[in-house]
Amino acid sequence: MLRLFKKTAPARDTAQFHVSHAGDSYRIALKRVAGATRFTIRVRSATRDVVLTMPVRGSLSAARDFAERHAAWIGARMRKLPKPIPFEPDETIPFAGVPHLVLHAPDARGTVWLGVTAKGEPALHVAGDARHVQRRVMDFLKREARKRLEEAVRRHCAKINVKARDVTLRDTTSRWGSCSATGGLNFSWRLIMAPPHVLDYLAAHEVAHLIHMNHSDEFWALTHRLSKDTDSAEAWLKAHGASLHRYGARGEGNAD
Numbered sequence: 001m002l003r004l005f006k007k008t009a010p011a012r013d014t015a016q017f018h019v020s021h022a023g024d025s026y027r028i029a030l031k032r033v034a035g036a037t038r039f040t041i042r043v044r045s046a047t048r049d050v051v052l053t054m055p056v057r058g059s060l061s062a063a064r065d066f067a068e069r070h071a072a073w074i075g076a077r078m079r080k081l082p083k084p085i086p087f088e089p090d091e092t093i094p095f096a097g098v099p100h101l102v103l104h105a106p107d108a109r110g111t112v113w114l115g116v117t118a119k120g121e122p123a124l125h126v127a128g129d130a131r132h133v134q135r136r137v138m139d140f141l142k143r144e145a146r147k148r149l150e151e152a153v154r155r156h157c158a159k160i161n162v163k164a165r166d167v168t169l170r171d172t173t174s175r176w177g178s179c180s181a182t183g184g185l186n187f188s189w190r191l192i193m194a195p196p197h198v199l200d201y202l203a204a205h206e207v208a209h210l211i212h213m214n215h216s217d218e219f220w221a222l223t224h225r226l227s228k229d230t231d232s233a234e235a236w237l238k239a240h241g242a243s244l245h246r247y248g249a250r251g252e253g254n255a256d
Ligand SMILES: [Zn+2]
Pocket: 205, 209, 214, 215
């Protein structure tokens, strides 16, 4: 398996500290960037964290001062972020673009299945102990994501007679998919929450990278040939992609 995309890559400067404002504490991750001439702070909605970018030789105490001075701003931005929605009973989560109510069925057999509520609305039924609901929903979503992405990759590959080495699932925040130089395709499992045409488009996009390892005109021509939904799916991701990051606990079970 290709390790290039592992989240545990140690090469980064991982220094961090906390600042407090109005009773809340915020973790600030420091990122030293070659060429940076000043301090900048941004709040990332996908990961609900704060990144302070600074010059390579900037001092830690100056960075801390800067963050403290902007603590009120950070607090205001953090409070505006959409609240995370855990995979828990009575929460509503999207599955293949459709909102599903999570219903706990402690006495039922099985694990997780799609069904309807008493009112006939889409539901995700989860059997077993209440403590395992989160993990079971997560496992179910990843399993479905893998099944549908593998199917879509196979289908698009067959159209242009190429082969993907394998399909790997990640919980990436910066991109929805990627293609390695050795033909491995990586996808965010969160795509299972997006409408089916978006998941299918992402598969087409990465399969097209098996031919063109860039975003050239030729690449986009091929992507459009594979997926007629290219433009609408890109637009959907731009408008709604970030919202998929509010579901479930991040950082748990990020394995393939
Ligand atoms: Zn691409």
